[in-house]
Amino acid sequence: MLDDLMAGSRADAARRRALVPTDEVERLALAQAPALDAVAALSRRKTVNIIAEVKRASPSRGRLAGIPDPAELATRYERGGAAAISVLTEERKFLGSLDDLRAVRQAVTVPVLRKEFISEEYQILEARAAGADLILLIVAALDQATLVRLKTFTESLGMTALVEVHTRDEFNRAVDADSRVLGVNARDLQTFELHPQLFAELAPDYPAGVVRVAESAVLTPEHVRNYREVGADAVLIGEALVTGDNPEATINSFMQV
Numbered sequence: 060m061l062d063d064l065m066a067g068s069r070a071d072a073a074r075r076r077a078l079v080p081t082d083e084v085e086r087l088a089l090a091q092a093p094a095l096d097a098v099a100a101l102s103r104r105k106t107v108n109i110i111a112e113v114k115r116a117s118p119s120r121g122r123l124a125g126i127p128d129p130a131e132l133a134t135r136y137e138r139g140g141a142a143a144i145s146v147l148t149e150e151r152k153f154l155g156s157l158d159d160l161r162a163v164r165q166a167v168t169v170p171v172l173r174k175e176f177i178s179e180e181y182q183i184l185e186a187r188a189a190g191a192d193l194i195l196l197i198v199a200a201l202d203q204a205t206l207v208r209l210k211t212f213t214e215s216l217g218m219t220a221l222v223e224v225h226t227r228d229e230f231n232r233a234v235d236a237d238s239r240v241l242g243v244n245a246r247d248l249q250t251f252e253l254h255p256q257l258f259a260e261l262a263p264d265y266p267a268g269v270v271r272v273a274e275s276a277v278l279t280p281e282h283v284r285n286y287r288e289v290g291a292d293a294v295l296i297g298e299a300l301v302t303g304d305n306p307e308a309t310i311n312s313f314m315q316v
């Protein structure tokens with residue numbers, strides 16, 4: 060699954076690069092206002108900070124929500140108290156786009172994450188050109204040299220990398236890469252099973268100062284409380300928000316735990 064997602068994203072980026080070459084995207088990226096400080100935003104509340112995701116569909120759940128106006132949804136997330144907005148820009152399985160990201164950037168004042176299957180600098184330049192403050196790097200999909208190179212490139216543009224892991228070995232690689240924001244995704248990418256206890260197992264081993272993000276498997280306030288009690292600074296939530304009818308109230312209830 061991950062190989063397919065990476066290959067699809069790479070092919071889509073190649074198609075866009077044929078229309079907009081790297082030097083043009085770089086010019087647009089460098090013309091943006093400076094990226095917002097995601098580390099500060101994701102550790103601002105001492106209880107828990109919510110990263111609210113714009114997610115139309117997924118490989119594990121199929122179609123989740125139409126989301127005709129991602130900017131309006133993101134505005135509701137921000138009104139509810141979200142610390143950051145995650146926008147899935149992957150086109151094939153998640154039905155997202157860079158247009159979604161641009162629209163969200165213009166609508167909110169909190170940091171915006173480009174959630175994409177990134178393997179090359181062009182995709183990071185695209186993210187910055189669209190106004191993203193954070194990008195996702197999935198350790199399972201990158202060898203260590205590429206992980207470090209892409210993270211360094213991200214930071215050279217003033218952005219932050221959310222470095223995502225699914226196992227202890229990947230966690231150790233993310234720490235070695237000097238990750239400042241490190242996410243443990245509970246979703247097994249082969250079976251799609253959810254393992255929220257993985258975050259609890261790894262949380263004690265985060266180096267001081269690294270932002271601890273728990274990803275996936277949050278449907279109720281109790282799930283947020285469980286993550287918070289074992290040390291999450293931030294929790295990334297998609298499905299529960301896009302399938303409910305009142306995202307402001309849902310985020311608010313998640314922040315009260």
Ligand SMILES: O=C(O)c1ccccc1NCC(=O)[C@H](O)[C@H](O)COP(=O)(O)O
Pocket residue numbers: 060112114117118119120244246248274275276277295296297298299
């Ligand atoms: O969501 C999926 O099915 C999925 C499959 C393969 C790779 C990534 C996938 N999801 C990306 C995410 O990390 C989630 O969208 C995010 O953590 C929010 O999860 P949830 O709250 O469970 O929607």
